[in-house]
Amino acid sequence: MSNRRVAGPEIERLIQLLAKLPGLGPRSARRAALHLIKKKEQLLVPLAEAMGVAVERVGICSTCGTVDTSDPCTICADPGRDDSVLVVVEDVSDLWALERAAVLNARYHVLGGTLSPLDGIGPEDLSIAALVERVRAGTIREVILAVNATVEGQTTAHYVTGQLAGLDVTVTRLAHGVPVGGELDYLDEGTLAQALKARTRF
């Protein structure tokens, strides 16, 4: 707010905390707080409850590293998934994004970031040893490295591939190319070069 008090400190604290959410700034946090207060029964009460439940129950799956309210998580515990395909992602948000695509019915492994020597993040800070253990167990036939197409993502992919060398598993990566719905004029040269190199018969 400002240095002038327009409401009790509890409301200002609510606004300050809401402003820390990605996508909300100080102004939209005020709007969100007011909306919550006005829709007390329909929104504030259930959201406070849902957050309380999350505080109590959410944890990290000890198998794949995703966040869930159960361990093993919903995906690891799902008997209908293909145990022979393991999709390696940097972050839980990537897992969620791939699941929205609804193409695979595989298992996942969340690395928890990318190698970044400048930030002091080495292999031991990521869930790479656990990944090698999972692959060594023997049921996995293919590891799909679904990391971001960034320098850090690709570096991490190379390192992981090296760690999996010698194990009886096929390591694959996502295709590069023109995004569906993408206009060539707006794409960078790197993407266009990859799309041309990997062109397929029409």
Added chain:
Amino acid sequence: MSNRRVAGPEIERLIQLLAKLPGLGPRSARRAALHLIKKKEQLLVPLAEAMGVAVERVGICSTCGTVDTSDPCTICADPGRDDSVLVVVEDVSDLWALERAAVLNARYHVLGGTLSPLDGIGPEDLSIAALVERVRAGTIREVILAVNATVEGQTTAHYVTGQLAGLDVTVTRLAHGVPVGGELDYLDEGTLAQALKARTRF
């Protein structure tokens, strides 16, 4: 998310509720939920607590109609404010906005909306009778109608002015004109006309 389950129903419920906040859509609500879960101790726990406190303590000030954790509210209870000036606003968000401008040190009255016959909102649905009561009590010398410059706002202002007629009080309204930092080329004709009519000596 999608029809495929990637996490327990508690997390999906948290996302759905977050998506109801103004400024957040389904995608940013997922991002916000993940951010909350990752920053459990620093953000999720305190925010859940702050919301719990808000659920318990926030109410509407029986004097002015704003939301606060005390009744009378922080502003009504402030002994340092000028009792002779009353600022009438449509909504609590307008009160907060005017306080950020930090020009006045007055009291407020929140109408709770605008007259809107099409939506079935008449004078009895707004806090107009209570406003007249407050003015009739006698300490108020000026009522500033700080309503939005919309058709509904102006209609409401006219109605309120009529209700205050005969009482010993000066009714004023906000100036119309060029917003500070505004460029003439981007302003509508109505605003420019008002700015010209209300021009002042340089």
